[in-house]
Amino acid sequence: MGEVDFIHTINPSSRCDGGDERSSMYSFVNALRMSGGDGDNSYSTNSLLQKKVLSKAKPVLVKNTKGMMINLNFPNYIKVADLGCATGENTFLTMAEIVNTINVLCQQCNQKPPEIDCCLNDLPDNDFNTTFKFVPFFKRLCFVSGVPGSFYSRLFPRKSLHFVHSSYSLHWLSKVPKGLEKNSSSVYITTSSPPNAYKAYLNQFQSDFKSFLEMRSEEMVSNGRMVLTFIGRKTLDDPLHRDCCHFWTLLSTSLRDLVYEGLVSASKVDSFNIPFYDPSKEEVMEMIRNEGSFEINDLEIHGFELGLSNHDEDYMLHSQISKAGQREANCIRAVSESMLVADFGVDIMDTLFKKFAYHVSQHASCTNKTTVTLVVSLIRK
Amino acid sequence: MGEVDFIHTINPSSRCDGGDERSSMYSFVNALRMSGGDGDNSYSTNSLLQKKVLSKAKPVLVKNTKGMMINLNFPNYIKVADLGCATGENTFLTMAEIVNTINVLCQQCNQKPPEIDCCLNDLPDNDFNTTFKFVPFFKRLCFVSGVPGSFYSRLFPRKSLHFVHSSYSLHWLSKVPKGLEKNSSSVYITTSSPPNAYKAYLNQFQSDFKSFLEMRSEEMVSNGRMVLTFIGRKTLDDPLHRDCCHFWTLLSTSLRDLVYEGLVSASKVDSFNIPFYDPSKEEVMEMIRNEGSFEINDLEIHGFELGLSNHDEDYMLHSQISKAGQREANCIRAVSESMLVADFGVDIMDTLFKKFAYHVSQHASCTNKTTVTLVVSLIRK
Numbered sequence: 001m002g003e004v005d006f007i008h009t010i011n012p013s014s015r016c017d018g019g020d021e022r023s024s025m026y027s028f029v030n031a032l033r034m035s036g037g038d039g040d041n042s043y044s045t046n047s048l049l050q051k052k053v054l055s056k057a058k059p060v061l062v063k064n065t066k067g068m069m070i071n072l073n074f075p076n077y078i079k080v081a082d083l084g085c086a087t088g089e090n091t092f093l094t095m096a097e098i099v100n101t102i103n104v105l106c107q108q109c110n111q112k113p114p115e116i117d118c119c120l121n122d123l124p125d126n127d128f129n130t131t132f133k134f135v136p137f138f139k140r141l142c143f144v145s146g147v148p149g150s151f152y153s154r155l156f157p158r159k160s161l162h163f164v165h166s167s168y169s170l171h172w173l174s175k176v177p178k179g180l181e182k183n184s185s186s187v188y189i190t191t192s193s194p195p196n197a198y199k200a201y202l203n204q205f206q207s208d209f210k211s212f213l214e215m216r217s218e219e220m221v222s223n224g225r226m227v228l229t230f231i232g233r234k235t236l237d238d239p240l241h242r243d244c245c246h247f248w249t250l251l252s253t254s255l256r257d258l259v260y261e262g263l264v265s266a267s268k269v270d271s272f273n274i275p276f277y278d279p280s281k282e283e284v285m286e287m288i289r290n291e292g293s294f295e296i297n298d299l300e301i302h303g304f305e306l307g308l309s310n311h312d313e314d315y316m317l318h319s320q321i322s323k324a325g326q327r328e329a330n331c332i333r334a335v336s337e338s339m340l341v342a343d344f345g346v347d348i349m350d351t352l353f354k355k356f357a358y359h360v361s362q363h364a365s366c367t368n369k370t371t372v373t374l375v376v377s378l379i380r381k
Numbered sequence: 382m383g384e385v386d387f388i389h390t391i392n393p394s395s396r397c398d399g400g401d402e403r404s405s406m407y408s409f410v411n412a413l414r415m416s417g418g419d420g421d422n423s424y425s426t427n428s429l430l431q432k433k434v435l436s437k438a439k440p441v442l443v444k445n446t447k448g449m450m451i452n453l454n455f456p457n458y459i460k461v462a463d464l465g466c467a468t469g470e471n472t473f474l475t476m477a478e479i480v481n482t483i484n485v486l487c488q489q490c491n492q493k494p495p496e497i498d499c500c501l502n503d504l505p506d507n508d509f510n511t512t513f514k515f516v517p518f519f520k521r522l523c524f525v526s527g528v529p530g531s532f533y534s535r536l537f538p539r540k541s542l543h544f545v546h547s548s549y550s551l552h553w554l555s556k557v558p559k560g561l562e563k564n565s566s567s568v569y570i571t572t573s574s575p576p577n578a579y580k581a582y583l584n585q586f587q588s589d590f591k592s593f594l595e596m597r598s599e600e601m602v603s604n605g606r607m608v609l610t611f612i613g614r615k616t617l618d619d620p621l622h623r624d625c626c627h628f629w630t631l632l633s634t635s636l637r638d639l640v641y642e643g644l645v646s647a648s649k650v651d652s653f654n655i656p657f658y659d660p661s662k663e664e665v666m667e668m669i670r671n672e673g674s675f676e677i678n679d680l681e682i683h684g685f686e687l688g689l690s691n692h693d694e695d696y697m698l699h700s701q702i703s704k705a706g707q708r709e710a711n712c713i714r715a716v717s718e719s720m721l722v723a724d725f726g727v728d729i730m731d732t733l734f735k736k737f738a739y740h741v742s743q744h745a746s747c748t749n750k751t752t753v754t755l756v757v758s759l760i761r762k
Contacts, residue, residue: 077538115538119526124513132505132529139530143538145500146527148513149520157458157496157524 051090053168056302057229057375058097061165064297064377065101068163068225071379074111078102078162083151084169085120087127092138094165095120099141116142121155124148150174152211156219164216164226170209171231173275177204180273185256185266187274188248191241198239205277209287217293220380226294231304232374235280243370245363247332248274254355255344263348272343274336281374294378302373321354325361329353432471434549437683438610438756439478442546445678445758446482449544449606452760455492459483459543464532465550466501468508473519475546476501480522497523502536505529531555533592537600545597545607551590552612554656558585561654566637566647568655569629572622579620586658590668598674601761607675612685613755616661624751626744628713629655635736636725644729653724655717662755675759683754702735706742710734 054061069078080098085091095118106113118138120131128146135144149155151166152174177200189197216226233242242249255272258264279287281301288294333353341349435442450459461479466472476499487494501512509527516525530536532547533555558581570578597607614623623630636653639645662682669675714734722730 117538124516128509128513128527132509132527135505135529139534143536144529146509146513146529148516148525148527153520155524157498 051093052305053229053373054090054094054097056373057167057227060298060300060375060377061094061097061227062101064225064227065098065163066105067297067379068223069102069105071223072162072221074106074109074114075162076112076114077117078114079117079119079156079160080163080165081119081121081147081156081161083121083155083164083166084172085122085126085131086169087122087130089134091120091131092134094167095144096138096141098163098165118142118144119147119156120144121147121149121151123150152208152215154215154218158218159221161216161220162224164220164224165228166226167229169230170212170228171276171278173201173204173277174208174211175204176273176275177201183270184273185259185269186249186252187255187269187272188246188252188276189240189242190246190249190252191238193240195240201277202239202279202283204275205279205283206287209279209284210291213288213291213293217291217380222380224380225297226376226378226380228374228376228378230374231278232284232301232372233278233280234301234370234372235282236370239280241370243366243368245360245366245369246371247328247360248276250356250359250363251332251336253359254352257355258348258352263351264344268343272340274339278371279374284374284376288376288378293381295381296376297379298375298377300375302375304369304371304373320361321357322361322364324364325357325359328360329357332356432474433686434610434754435471435475435478437754438548438608441679441681441756441758442475442478442608443482445606445608446479446544447486448678448760449604450483450486452604453543453602455487455490455495456543457493457495458498459495460498460500460537460541461544461546462500462502462528462537462542464502464536464545464547465553466503466507466512467550468503468511470515472501472512473515475548476525477519477522479544479546499523499525500528500537501525502528502530502532504531533589533596535596535599539599540602542597542601543605545601545605546609547607548610549612551593551609552657552659554582554585554658555589555592556585557654557656558582564651565654566640566650567630567633568636568650568653569627569633569657570621570623571627571630571633572619574621576621582658583620583660583664585656586660586664587668590660590665591672594669594672594674598672598761603761605761606678607757607759607761609755609757609759611755612659613665613682613753614659614661615682615751615753616663617751620661622751624747624749626741626747626750627752628709628741629657631737631740631744632713632717634740635733638736639729639733644732645725649724653721655720659752660755665755665757669757669759674762676762677757678760679756679758681756683756685750685752685754701742702738703742703745705745706738706740709741710738713737 069075080095082091082094099116099118102116103113105111120128122128126148128148132146138144147155151169179200180197181194184193184197186193189201220226251274252269255264255269259266259269281299285296285299288296330353333349333356337349340352344352450456461476463472463475480497480499483497484494486492501509503509507529509529513527519525528536532550560581561578562575565574565578567574570582601607632655633650636645636650640647640650662680666677666680669677711734714730714737718730721733725733
């Protein structure tokens with residue numbers, strides 16, 4: 001990989017006057033980490049989705065990076081944090097976007113470019129070694145550090161951060177909610193879950209997201225900005241509603257297949273739940289307003305296309321698995337394998353995700369998707 | 382490992398009035414890194430020597446930490462860097478010492494303790510993952526980050542560091558010096574080396590140490606302090622003199638044994654050199670004075686006891702290898718194996734370090750040691 005990969009062109013027509021564009025700690029899920037290394041099943045190899053998400057969030061990211069620089073009157077030092085950076089080069093793509101936006105803006109406005117500190121955060125079990133392999137390519141642009149720890153706790157000194165980015169991380173809860181039914185064979189909320197399952201997940205999300213906002217509120221300078229991207233759901237009257245091909249629903253189906261085949265015990269599936277929540281736009285807005293330290297600058301809803309590409313309908317040779325199905329299986333495997341292995345062991349993983357790819361392929365024509373990607377930008381008051 | 386490991390008691394009789402106690406770029410040796418993980422041959426398991434060194438440097442470390450706090454008039458934020466932190470828990474022992482010294486001093490002086498940023502630096506190939514496993518135990522005391530990169534380059538923003546520590550790292554050069562004889566069967570300078578070998582090593586050390594001082598000079602605040610510990614040699618008239626049981630001399634002997642046994646080719650040994658230099662106290666002082674940004678506050682010379690313990694003379698069962706010899710072999714293996722494997726392959730390592738342990742054991746009674754540990758403290762003017 002050459003250095004040129006990290007340099008993107010920024011629209012040179014952007015204006016400098018910019019205007020004011022503003023329109024406890026938790027119990028730890030030790031097994032929650034992205035698959036390390038750079039092998040076939042690693043997160044690093046299977047994070048094309050995350051790359052796509054970055055490209056969707058890019059206009060909001062660029063606009064808010066510029067807005068931050070202008071509102072702060074071109075400071076000579078900028079500290080940026082990427083929270084939940086995972087492993088691999090994607091995290092550097094975002095950082096390169098931010099750094100490049102700052103440098104091009106400074107050039108256009110005849111301002112001296114600032115020294116930039118890029119802090120890459122994830123849980124201590126994250127594979128930082130693989131991420132750090134890419135640092136030498138990136139280092140001439142800014143200073144790079146890794147910050148191990150949960151973003152639901154304090155990570156940085158008081159009033160030290162100017163810009164915070166987090167992509168596809170905030171839908172992960174700090175722990176599996178308490179009070180879930182013990183005999184559910186679904187790993188997450190489905191349309192047929194009891195209402196208290198929804199309440200338990202929502203409570204945990206509210207508690208975690210509140211912590212996240214409070215911690216960042218302490219760490220960020222006034223007029224600092226955050227761009228957050230995460231999985232959400234379309235607002236419907238029924239908060240339990242999830243589409244039939246929601247990835248966790250299909251994972252539950254795949255696990256039940258293995259129970260049927262005698263490869264996994266039913267009781268293990270019953271007691272396994274994913275520490276995940278896909279909030280609605282309204283739930284997110286309410287939390288931000290209640291916490292009170294941040295103003296909402298942007299809130300966009302984008303489609304959620306896991307594994308989609310131009311050859312979506314192509315089937316893999318001699319199989320009932322579409323290429324898109326296989327890609328979605330790879331994506332979900334990269335983000336969930338470490339948790340699944342902790343409960344079910346490593347031996348069933350290949351079979352499980354073959355089932356999963358099959359079920360995804362069968363749902364290719366579903367059109368009632370409720371899963372979306374939320375892009376939110378916030379300004380520290 | 383419990384949290385209590387990281388807390389040490391500090392002499393409570395210390396006074397608060399303190400007084401004024403003051404009395405480009407390189408080519409990279411990719412294979413230079415400490416052995417990762419926590420297995421039998423890892424650096425993490427075999428760094429007892431480094432632990433001993435820390436205990437020797439402790440009085441200077443504590444004195445300069447206090448001096449820094451007092452001279453800077455108890456700032457509310459302190460950024461500390463450990464350069465060449467390697468892997469494992471030792472790096473946290475130093476940080477805990479610094480953090481604890483600051484907190485106890487603040488308590489004694491009725492000052493609010495500062496927020497402390499602890500930055501752990503080493504090369505990008507260092508095993509940061511193993512180091513980060515210890516972070517959760519340490520995190521309530523300060524903020525922790527990993528900074529991958531060479532300390533012979535810029536690592537931190539301008540005027541951002543208050544305190545820098547580096548233990549047993551600065552004797553590693555950024556690369557093997559140019560212009561060494563191709564047909565030397567020694568991996569480093571010996572008493573019988575040609576004089577230009579000494580000059581080549583000294584030139585490389587001077588160039589690297591100058592870079593180190595210049596980079597830190599840019600990164601540190603005025604009155605910030607550095608405590609540096611590294612391997613040096615006693616001043617003698619002959620700059621080529623090294624004792625007969627210098628660890629690199631014994632490594633050369635061990636490699637020649639393998640050549641004799643047909644396990645390694647002579648030409649490979651001839652072309653292998655260690656990127657290392659053990660400067661004299663005078664060479665170090667001259668470099669610091671010439672660079673000009675730092676004042677020398679302390680310069681101590683300590684003995685160098687690799688592998689020594691109370692049962693030094695004990696021999697291992699059915700062998701000619703003493704326990705001390707085995708320990709020294711483990712230490713040297715942990716710091717040099719990655720470089721040796723790159724040139725000689727992994728297969729000969731066990732045999733090589735068995736030879737090495739044997740040779741160390743044979744030299745147990747030598748008394749003409751010239752290798753020392755230098756402890757230097759500097760104040761940024």
